Amino acid sequence: MTDQREKWACDYCTYENWSSATKCTMCRAQRSRAPIITEEPYKISPDLDPTRKWDLPANEGGSSLLICPDSSARPRIRSAGMAEMATKWSCQMCTFLNWPRAIRCTQCLCQRPKSCSPTESPHTSSSNAGGRPALHSPVDPCEEYNDRNRLNTHQRHWTCSSCTYQNLPKTLKCVVCDHAKPYHHEAIELAQPPDHSAIINEQDRARWRAGGVGGCSGGQRRSPPLPKREDHVQMDFQRIELAAGAMSGKEEQSMDFKKLKQIRNRMRKMDWLFLSACAGVVEGDLATVEAYKSSGGDIARQLTADEVQLLNRASAFDVGFTLVHLAIRFQRQDMLAILLTEVNQQAAKCIPSMVCPELTEQIRREIAASLHQRKGDFACYFLTDLVTFTLPADIEDLPPAVQEKLFDEVLDRDVQKELEEESPVINWSMELGTRLDSRLYALWNRTAGDCLLDSVLQATWGIYDKDSVLRKTLHDSLHDCSHWFYTRWKEWESWYSQSFGLHFSLREEQWQEDWAFILSLASQPGASLEQTHIFVLAHILRRPIIVYGVKYYKSFRGETLGYTRFQGVYLPLLWEQSFCWKSPIALGYTRGHFSALVAMENDGYDNRGAGANLNTDDDVTVTFLPLVDSERKLLHIHFLSAQEIGNEEQQEKLLREWLDCCVTEGGMLAAMQKSSRRRNHPLVTQMVEKWLDRYRQIRPCASLSDGEEDEDDDE
Structure with a gap:
């Protein structure tokens, strides 16, 4: 009876099978005529009889003829004894245990570190240190076996496209996942032996990932070096690899890394931002899409074949796909709404800052020059100029068709409709909107992560925060006055959670x-x-900010997702009242997006007859901003301290202290926003005039078309 301990090693996967098995249990490969090995190494007689053990005494030097268990084709070598079996070295790349005399890994061809090379002896090292030329060691038969084994593997196996398992060429389905064998050109290329350049390319990549050419660097894996022009976007490529899924080792061996490297070298910063945005749509990360748009990226850009290959996720990315296609495929309703709005409106919009780029740059420099930091304990930055943007009254002098075109290009109709009709937040009072001529208009704003900062500058200076000057000022103010703002924030959050019945307390580390x-x-x-x-931002502007926003988050389909907390009044409570202005600005909030709410110039408050006596000039425009909602409830005041939080009467008193308030004839509490073209900044006035001249030039054409229509009617 055959000893059950006797096993034979598979030539392909090195799995040790029982002697009765005719095929490998793991990979189903046919059993070769290799000598059978047992669980314990034994000595082989000169006639190499695999079925008989010989009780021969060991040599004095401990050398006996051994058969390598991984393949019968491997040349037989003399071993130093049983201790050599326990001195296998582990590959730093794939952790495969290699034989001691192998200078490269059998699996991945990763170079063995020179520090532990068996061909180098202490005598040779000392000779090199002394300046003598190093002696060339003869070619190791193990190294020849490694090369031959790798080539034979590529000739005999095909890689499954589903699980990356290497199957025998005769198998029609993968033995692991039953996936059908591919018959396209990729399978043919895998069946052919790779050329010498591909081997060198894989060897280079193995050295890069092992930590350097010819040696190890602390055991750390590194990515292949990129050109200097791509260093600033290397993190974007790492993020794309994480989003698209890391490739397995067998897939890496089958990919043409030379071509992949060429593609990466051709990529520019905008290309990496686009790929990051594509991966962000798949993962649901809106920040990457906003970063791509804020950098001037084209929303309608399509994926190329090289970019799809670089992303390496065929199930998600296809050639010709745009961000909109990806949002539809992965059902990103919120992203889809923003992307479609951007595509439809980006080319059609025309705001003053787009028409006058030279004046816009001068205004940005003026804003940067007017920013100063307050000396003392509360070292917050602040603006020295009081500027309020309003639509010019000359718009009413334009023909109706031109007015409609102007409003379509400067306003956000979707935001206007949502704030007015779907949830009445603005312009719900006929008294304010009609009799007092205090109608608010939602300016079109970029759908990016900087929409809050853009809307603040639009409501004041009429431009975007393109250079992130306001964002940097916001960060510096928070950092320099962190203790002041942190105390207010912590106290307000604690009170807000308790007011909603959420009785919990956080540790200081969590805060x-x-x-x-x-x-x-x-x-x-x-x-x-x-x-x-x-x-x-209210402290930087030194004036109150009133946010009119929807109460609930809603999806693209109109489903309620959660409760919003933006609507209310934000007062610069940490400043002295004498240091601040009482004229507020208004912002609108809808579906995670902020818009500037501005009014149109009028003939002054004295001519409107609201029941109050104000000593103002005729040039001053007064806009009445309601401090109550459509249900006549007082708007919330954010970030009040424990002493300032009280009943509604105390909060109304606080509003009167920080705002120019009045009560209309209808009994509504409103704040007065005062602006004057004569007192406004001259650069802003010049920018608005140039923007308005664009519509004045098309006035004769519109009038001519109206006259032709009248003649046709008479006929």
Whole structure:
């Protein structure tokens, strides 16, 4: 009876099978005529009889003829004894245990570190140190076996496209996952032996990942070196690899890395941002899409074949796909709404800052020059100029068709409709909107993570925060006055959670972690901001900010997702009242997006007859901003301290102290926003005039078309 301990090693996967098995249990490979090995190494007689053990005495030097268990084709070598079996070296790349005399890994061809090379002896090292030329060691038969084994593997196996298992060429289905054998050109290329250049390319990549050519660097794996022009976007490529899924070792061996490297070298910063945005749509990360758009990226850009190969996820990315296609495939309704709005409106919009780029740059420099830091304990930055943007009254002098075109290009109709009709937040009072001529208009804003900062500058100076000057000022103010803002934020959050019945208490470490996250958002361009940042912006502007927003988050299909907390009044409570202005600005909030709410110039408050006596000039425009909602409830005041939080009467008293308030004839409490073209900044006035001249030039054409229509009617 055959001893059950006797096993034979498979030539392909080195799995040790029982002697009765005719095929490998693991890979189903046919058993070869290799000598059978047992669980314990034994000595082989000169006639190499695999079925008989010989009780021969060991040599004095411990050398006996051994058969390598991984393949019968491997040349037989003299071993130093049983201790050599326990001195296998582990590959730093794939952790495969190789024979001691192999200078490269049998599996991945990773170079063995020179520090532990068996061909180098202490005598040779000392000779090299002394300046003598190093002696060339003869070619190791193990190394020849490694090369031959690798070539034979590629000739005999085909790689499964589903699980990457290497199957025998005769198998029609994968033995692991039953996936059908591919018959396209990729399978043919895998069946052919790779050329010498591909072997060298894989060897280089193995050296790169092992930590350097010819040696190891602390056991750390490194990516292949990139050109200097791509260093600043290397993190984007790492993020794309994580989003698309890391490739397995067998897939890496079958890929043409030379071509992949050429593709990566041709990539520019905008290309990496586009690939990051594509991966962000798949993962549901809106920040990457906003970063791509804020950098001037084209939303309608399509994926190329090289970019799809670089992303390496065929189930997600196809050639010709855009960000909109990816949002539809992965059902990103919120992203789809933003992307479609951007595609439809980006080319059709025309705002003053787009028409006058030279004046816009001068205004940005003026804003940067007017920013100063207050001396003392509360070292917060502030603006020295009081500027309020309003639509010019000359718009009413244009023909109706031109007015409609102007409003279509400068306003956000979707935001206007949502704030007016779907949930009445603005212009719900006929008294304010009609008789007092205080109708608010939602300016079109970029759908990016900087929409809050853009809307603040639009409501004041009429431009975007393109250079992130306001964001940097926001971060510096939060960092320099962290203790002041942190105390207000912590106290307000504790009271707010208790008011909603959420009786919980956080440890100081948890409060510090949440505050660190708020600080990090302020320093990241494109990152969405929170209520705390609006509170800080009120201190930078030195004036109140009123946010008219929807109460609930809603999906693209209209489903309610959660409760919003942005609507309310933000006062610069940490300043002295004498240091601040009482004229507020208004912002609108819808579906994670902020828009500037501005009014149109009028003939002054004295001519409107609202029941109050104001000593103002005729050139001053007064806009009445309601301090109550459509249900006549007082708007919330954010970030009040424990002493300032009280009943509605106390909060109304606080509003009167920080705002120019009045009560209309209908009994509505409103704040007065005062602006004057004559007192406004001259650069802003010049920019608005140039923008308006664009529509004045098309006035004769519109009038001519109207006259032709009248003649046709007479006929």
